[in-house]
Amino acid sequence: MIWAAFTLxxxxxxxxxxxxxxxxxxxxxxxxxxxxxxxxxxxxxSPWQMSIILKSSxxxxxxxxxxxxxxxxxxxxxxxxxxxxxxxxxxxRGPLFSFQSGRYLTRSAVVHLLRDAARYASLPxxxxxxxxxxxxxxxxxxxxxxxxWLTKVLGRWSSDCYQLYIRTPQNVLLSAVPRMASVLxx
Numbered sequence: 001m002i003w004a005a006f007t008l009x010x011x012x013x014x015x016x017x018x019x020x021x022x023x024x025x026x027x028x029x030x031x032x033x034x035x036x037x038x039x040x041x042x043x044x045x046s047p048w049q050m051s052i053i054l055k056s057s058x059x060x061x062x063x064x065x066x067x068x069x070x071x072x073x074x075x076x077x078x079x080x081x082x083x084x085x086x087x088x089x090x091x092x093r094g095p096l097f098s099f100q101s102g103r104y105l106t107r108s109a110v111v112h113l114l115r116d117a118a119r120y121a122s123l124p125x126x127x128x129x130x131x132x133x134x135x136x137x138x139x140x141x142x143x144x145x146x147x148x149w150l151t152k153v154l155g156r157w158s159s160d161c162y163q164l165y166i167r168t169p170q171n172v173l174l175s176a177v178p179r180m181a182s183v184l185x186x
Contacts, residue, residue, distance in 0.1 A: 002113060004086035005097045005105060007079045008052070009133040010140075012068050013155040016111075016130030018054055019097065021104035027095045031055055035092040038083060047084050048072045 009019050021027045027034075037055065040047035052068040072080040092098070097105035107130050114132060118125035134155065141151045 001086055001090065001097055001099065001105070004079075004082040005110075006133070007077060007082040008070075009110075010137050011070060011077075011079045012052060013134050013137040014054075015134055016107045019105070020107045020110055020130075021095055021097075022106070024103040024106055027104060033096045034094060035087075035096050038087070038096065040080075040084065040087070044084070044087060047080055050080050050083060 005019055008014065009016075019033050021032055033052075033054065037053040038050060039053075040050045042048070049069060049071045052070065054066040054068065070079050072078055086092070095104050099105070111128065111130055114128045115125040118128055138151055138155060141154065146154075
């Protein structure tokens with residue numbers, strides 16, 4: 001479940017509130033992500049893509065909802081494969097992400113899981129937050145050379161605020177001044 005939730009959050013540029021629940025035992029069917037919001041195409045038996053219906057979103061001020069389309073990837077980091085495995089193993093009903101205990105995935109559980117995993121891997125963990133998936137996705141899209149307009153569409157941003165999420169690698173920052181100076185003195 002965690003693998004499915006985290007790969008979905010990352011590759012769909014999800015805010016934590018878009019895939020978690022406000023409490024461990026309560027959800028709002030009108031707003032929260034439910035199992036029936038996920039559709040595998042052409043079928044659950046043989047998916048090569050899936051669509052997710054976000055009923056509500058921080059970036060959806062008119063509550064119109066968003067349909068996200070995710071295609072299968074040959075990479076081990078494949079959202080369709082992770083979600084497919086999750087559906088086959090658990091047959092979720094109601095809220096999409098719940099633990100075996102029946103407790104729902106909350107924002108605080110996500111932050112604790114992220115920090116624990118990073119700490120275990122000896123990575124910086126104190127700065128990880130609920131928006132870390134958006135930040136990581138936007139930064140990865142920029143590093144992959146995706147155009148700004150596509151990052152904006154994928155993140156469902158209506159302004160250029162997504163640029164605040166992008167974490168520029170230190171080597172790029174350190175190269176800025178010498179590159180700028182070379183233009184002035186050429």
